[in-house]
Amino acid sequence: MKKVLITGSNGFLGQKVVDLLAPNDNYEIVAISKSPNRNPNQGHYVFNQVDLLDREALNNFLSTHTFDVIVHTAAMTSVEACEADKVACQLINVDLVQVLATYCEKNQAQLVHLSTDFVFDGKKGTPYNEEDSANPQSEYGKSKYASEQVLQHSNCHFAILRTILVYGVNADPNRSNLVLWAKGKLSQNEPIKVVNDQWRMPTFVDDLARACQLAIERKAQGLFHISGAELMSIKEAVDKVADYWKLDSTLISEISAASIGQADNRPRQTGFDLNKSKNELGYVPTSFIESLAVIDRQFKAFGR
Numbered sequence: 248m249k250k251v252l253i254t255g256s257n258g259f260l261g262q263k264v265v266d267l268l269a270p271n272d273n274y275e276i277v278a279i280s281k282s283p284n285r286n287p288n289q290g291h292y293v294f295n296q297v298d299l300l301d302r303e304a305l306n307n308f309l310s311t312h313t314f315d316v317i318v319h320t321a322a323m324t325s326v327e328a329c330e331a332d333k334v335a336c337q338l339i340n341v342d343l344v345q346v347l348a349t350y351c352e353k354n355q356a357q358l359v360h361l362s363t364d365f366v367f368d369g370k371k372g373t374p375y376n377e378e379d380s381a382n383p384q385s386e387y388g389k390s391k392y393a394s395e396q397v398l399q400h401s402n403c404h405f406a407i408l409r410t411i412l413v414y415g416v417n418a419d420p421n422r423s424n425l426v427l428w429a430k431g432k433l434s435q436n437e438p439i440k441v442v443n444d445q446w447r448m449p450t451f452v453d454d455l456a457r458a459c460q461l462a463i464e465r466k467a468q469g470l471f472h473i474s475g476a477e478l479m480s481i482k483e484a485v486d487k488v489a490d491y492w493k494l495d496s497t498l499i500s501e502i503s504a505a506s507i508g509q510a511d512n513r514p515r516q517t518g519f520d521l522n523k524s525k526n527e528l529g530y531v532p533t534s535f536i537e538s539l540a541v542i543d544r545q546f547k548a549f550g551r
């Protein structure tokens with residue numbers, strides 16, 4: 248049995264990873280987050296409320312456990328928040344990773360770390376592979392790339408999973424994402440404005456949680472690209488949402504990234520070459536349409 252620490256367990260991905268691994272007898276799960284536990288599923292794992300920036304509290308916590316794996320999902324994930332508070336962004340997204348890497352080095356633990364497509368400038372035109380050079384444009388992207396460098400220069404056993412525009416649904420309704428936002432607004436007959444000049448390969452959160460599990464099971468080491476396999480504009484993704492749930496697509500209007508100040512700090516086009524993750528992790532992405540069907544079933548199961 249592996250003892251696994253999941254940081255940011257209240258977060259979008261964190262909750263999914265807890266829900267996926269906690270019922271599995273191969274894992275003993277300890278979950279930590281800054282706020283009280285918001286995951287309605289509170290079974291088969293232990294939750295601790297820990298502010299990861301409180302170094303004393305973190306050290307006390309880590310000194311009382313010996314983890315085999317840390318899945319580190321906690322981060323400052325808002326591009327705007329990182330621009331507004333660069334100091335906090337550095338502390339959470341970079342310095343904290345150094346602390347966890349040092350722990351993992353000392354305890355021969357594996358660190359599964361999450362990073363982003365925003366390490367790229369979006370100018371390549373074809374899917375990025377793990378060998379492509381980074382050129383982050385935002386404070387968020389720079390901080391996540393710096394966190395990757397911390398691990399690349401450490402002696403810890405790490406797997407970095409870079410991912411793109413994550414969507415899906417949890418039992419906890421607190422955290423929205425592109426699919427839930429579009430479905431929610433259109434279901435209430437509210438008009439929405441959607442960017443038509445940014446392209447992504449959106450990632451189903453269930454696939455990303457599964458990739459974290461695969462990284463643990465395969466004792467993965469190095470950098471991996473994890474996303475969906477279909478490149479689409481944000482507008483095309485929202486059109487598919489409207490189409491799937493038979494919502495009024497005339498409520499959708501198109502805008503440019505520049506018109507909402509996103510042209511400079513978000514890459515124009517990102518998508519990932521998934522060959523390494525497929526071959527080395529056994530990663531299999533769900534198609535976008537199939538994932539909407541899963542989300543529909545999960546919505547009903549969560550009573551939402």
Ligand SMILES: NC(=O)c1ccc[n+]([C@@H]2O[C@H](COP(=O)([O-])OP(=O)(O)OC[C@H]3O[C@@H](n4cnc5c(N)ncnc54)[C@H](OP(=O)(O)O)[C@@H]3O)[C@@H](O)[C@H]2O)c1
Nearest residue numbers: 255257258259260280281282298299321322361363412413
């Ligand atoms: N979502 C995406 O589209 C996307 C895309 C690319 C990469 N990623 C990466 O994937 C990872 C997970 O993203 P996500 O969307 O699941 O993030 P999220 O929903 O924003 O969750 C992050 C969690 O981190 C926790 N956290 C932040 N500061 C903390 C602190 N000082 N101490 C303890 N916990 C703290 C928060 O906990 P509380 O809620 O308890 O305060 C929050 O729930 C991140 O590394 C992100 O950079 C995400």
